[in-house]
Amino acid sequence: MTNISENDANSTRDAAPAQPSILIGIDWADSEHAYCVRLPNGTTLNGSFKQKQPAIEAWIKEISAATPGATLDVCIETSTGPLINALMEYEQVRIFPVNPLALASYRKAFAPGGGKNDPVDAKLIMQFLHHYREQLRELRRNSPQTRELAALTQDRRTFVEQRVALSNRFMTKLKAYFPTVFELKPARAYSEFVVALVARYPTLEQAQKAGKTKLRKLFYGKGTKEKIELRLQLIMDAEPLTSDPVLLRTAARQCQVLARQLQMLNDSIKLYDGQIKLLVKQHADYAVVAHLPGASYRTHARMIAALGDDRARFANAECLQAAAGIAPITTQSGKSHLVSARWSSSKFMRQTFHEYAGLSIGKCAWAKAYYDSQITKGKSSQTAKRALAFKWIRIIFRLWQSRMPYSDVHYTERLVTTGSPLAKKIQAA
Numbered sequence: 249m250t251n252i253s254e255n256d257a258n259s260t261r262d263a264a265p266a267q268p269s270i271l272i273g274i275d276w277a278d279s280e281h282a283y284c285v286r287l288p289n290g291t292t293l294n295g296s297f298k299q300k301q302p303a304i305e306a307w308i309k310e311i312s313a314a315t316p317g318a319t320l321d322v323c324i325e326t327s328t329g330p331l332i333n334a335l336m337e338y339e340q341v342r343i344f345p346v347n348p349l350a351l352a353s354y355r356k357a358f359a360p361g362g363g364k365n366d367p368v369d370a371k372l373i374m375q376f377l378h379h380y381r382e383q384l385r386e387l388r389r390n391s392p393q394t395r396e397l398a399a400l401t402q403d404r405r406t407f408v409e410q411r412v413a414l415s416n417r418f419m420t421k422l423k424a425y426f427p428t429v430f431e432l433k434p435a436r437a438y439s440e441f442v443v444a445l446v447a448r449y450p451t452l453e454q455a456q457k458a459g460k461t462k463l464r465k466l467f468y469g470k471g472t473k474e475k476i477e478l479r480l481q482l483i484m485d486a487e488p489l490t491s492d493p494v495l496l497r498t499a500a501r502q503c504q505v506l507a508r509q510l511q512m513l514n515d516s517i518k519l520y521d522g523q524i525k526l527l528v529k530q531h532a533d534y535a536v537v538a539h540l541p542g543a544s545y546r547t548h549a550r551m552i553a554a555l556g557d558d559r560a561r562f563a564n565a566e567c568l569q570a571a572a573g574i575a576p577i578t579t580q581s582g583k584s585h586l587v588s589a590r591w592s593s594s595k596f597m598r599q600t601f602h603e604y605a606g607l608s609i610g611k612c613a614w615a616k617a618y619y620d621s622q623i624t625k626g627k628s629s630q631t632a633k634r635a636l637a638f639k640w641i642r643i644i645f646r647l648w649q650s651r652m653p654y655s656d657v658h659y660t661e662r663l664v665t666t667g668s669p670l671a672k673k674i675q676a677a
Contacts, residue, residue, distance in 0.1 A: 267317070267318070267319060268288040268315055268317065268318040268319075269288065269318055269319045269320075269321045269342075270285060270286070270287055270288065270311060270312075270314070270315055270318050270319070270320050270321065271285070271286040271321050271323070271374055271377050271378050271381075272284070272285050272286075272311070272320055272321065272322045272323065272374060272377075273285075273322075273323050273324075273369075273370045273371060273372065273373030273374030273375070273376070273377060274322060274323070274324045274331070274370060274373065275325075275367075275369040275370040275373060276324055276325070276326060276329070276331050277299075278299065279298065279299050280296050280297070280298050280299065281296060281297055281299065281331060282294075282295075282296045282367050282369070282370040283295060283296065283297065283307075283370050284367070284370040284371040284373070284374040285311055285314075285374070286374055286378060287314055287315055288315055288318060289315075292371075292374075293311070293314070294367060294370070294371070299330065299331065301334060304331075304334050304335070308320070308338055308340075308341070312340060318340075319340055319341075319342055320338070320340050320341045320342065321342050321344060321377060321381065322335060322341060322342065322343050322344065323344045323345075323346055323373050323374065323376060323377035323381075323384070324343065324344075324345060324346070324373070325345070325346060325347075325348045325351055325373070326345060327343075327345035327387055332387070336387075336389055342386050342387075343386065343387040344377060344381065344384040344385070344386055344387065345384075345387050346373070346376065346377075346384060350376075351372070351373060351376060354372060354376050355369070355372055385561070388556075388557070388558040388561070390556050390557045390558070391532075391557050393527065393530065393531050393532075394531070394552060394553065394556060394557050396527060397524070397527055397528060397531065397549050397552055397553045398553035398556075400520055400523055400524050400527070400549065401524060401546070401549050401550045401553050401596075402553070402596055403520065404517060404520040404521070404524065404546075405596065405599070407513055407516055407517050407520070408517060410513060411438055411510060411513045411514070411517070414438070414506055414509055414510055414513070415436065415437040415438040415510060416437075417506060418437050418438070418446075418503060418506040418507065418510060419437040421499050421502055421503050421506070422437075422446070422503055424489075424490075424495070424499055425451070425489060425490055425495055425496055425499045425500070426446070426450075426451060426452055426489070426499075426500075426503070427489055428452050428482065428483060428486040429442055429445070429446065431482050431486070432479045432482055432483070438510045438513070438514060440470050440514060441466075441467050441470040441471060441479070442507075443507040443508075443510045443511050443514065444466055444467070444470065444507075444511070445463075445466065445467075446503050446504060446506075446507040447504060447507035447508050447511060448466060449463075450500035450501070450503050450504040450507070451496055451500045452483070452486055452488050453488065453496075454500075455483050456483065456484060456486075460480045460484065463480050463483065464476060464480060467479065467480070521546065524545060524546060524549045525545045527549070528545050528548050528549040528552065529545070531552055533552050533555070533557075533648070533651070534548060534552070535651075535653050536647050536648055536651060536652070536653060536654075537551045537552060537644075537647075537654075538653060539653045539654045539655065539656075540604070540608070540644070540654050541608050541611040541612035541615070541654075541656055542604070542607035542608040542609070542610060542611035542612060542615075543604060543607060543608075544607075547600075547603075547604050547607065550596075550600045551600060551604070551644070553596075554572070554594075554596065554597045554600045554601070555568075555644075555648050559648070559649060562645070564645075565641060565642045565645040565646070568641055568645050569638060569641050569642075571594060571597060572594065572597040572598050572600075572601050572637075572641060573594065573595075573597065573598035574598065574601055574602070574634060574637050574638050574641055601637040601640065601641055601644075602633055602634060602637050604637070604640065605633045605634070605636040605637035605640055606633050608636070608640065609633075609636070612656060613656075613660065613674045614656075614659065614660060614663060614670050614671075614674055615636055615640075617670050617673035617674050618635075618636055618639065618670055619632050619633065619636050620673070621669075621670075621673065622635050622636070643659070660674065
């Protein structure tokens with residue numbers, strides 16, 4: 249049931265909006281959400297509703313009926329999840345996500361001892377929206393294509409990170425009892441022919457007993473004929489590292505499981521790659537990123553997903569640099585001046601621009617010249633790439649805003665026209 253109380257007399261008054269709005273603070277949870285509502289006449293409503301579609305719809309109707317025609321401005325400590333998805337279905341609802349760290353600091357002003365409960369938090373969130381709404385940005389949902397690309401690229405990244413972790417365990421264990429695998433010179437521990445071999449024949453003895461004919465069938469299509477024959481001979485001529493039966497049984501058992509998991513991840517990543525490649529070329533912003541030097545279709549997709557559809561999302565390139573964690577943080581107090589890395593940012597965005605900067609070095613003359621200049625100054629490779637990413641973001645932001653494709657010739661000519669030191673380095677190379 250909804251409890252009604254008078255508005256706090258100490259609340260400051262907002263400038264009257266053109267359209268009445270109902271301010272709502274929600275302290276979300278898994279199954280039931282506490283809320284505090286401030287109606288345009290100053291009355292507050294408190295209560296909770298279940299995380300079920302009929303309950304959410306009934307709650308929206310109840311709140312809307314209090315002031316017909318008003319918008320419902322919702323402040324909440326998340327921008328994703330089932331509740332956000334449900335609320336986005338209602339045209340009268342506007343969502344203003346807020347960083348939990350900002351609310352944590354705001355909460356301390358009222359509960360310095362660290363106390364916390366859902367109804368009080370919902371009221372504080374509503375008050376935060378009441379006082380700082382003009383400084384918050386409304387959540388804008390991307391187009392279905394952009395949302396699918398974002399999900400595909402982020403999920404793929406998760407699978408890649410899982411594969412890296414598994415392959416490290418796989419490699420460590422193989423070195424302990426089956427080092428012959430690495431004499432076959434795989435590009436990666438999760439290479440298809442390696443995981444196929446270990447999944448089927450997890451020890452050197454089993455592989456040698458299988459014989460060349462069976463191994464040749466296993467390796468078919470996983471390399472050139474010459475490479476396959478060389479690998480077969482290496483296996484047949486190899487000597488076991490250990491004859492300890494316990495080590496061989498336990499290590500082989502674990503490696504066989506890891507190999508099968510890596511096979512599944514390899515297949516899943518390939519599936520995602522195919523879907524990303526198909527979808528990214530259909531996106532309206534593909535032309536903007538298609539000609540970035542060194543970028544693959546996966547990078548194109550990640551770039552589109554990181555930028556999104558809302559051109560007003562970032563006021564300028566500096567805002568995008570900060571959101572991506574590429575721009576450093578400057579802290580100044582009195583005579584103290586500290587510049588440090590910005591870690592409170594989107595990991596996905598940071599990885600996207602940082603990794604693209606590295607890819608561009610081998611395909612773009614000015615990018616290589618800039619990277620080399622940073623290395624010459626004594627910067628580490630990672631710091632130099634981050635500095636290059638800082639420059640690329642400014643370029644990509646301008647292209648994104650104007651919906652224009654990148655032209656390496658045009659940009660290089662501009663460097664020459666402006667007398668950039670990079671132009672001289674390019675000409676001297």
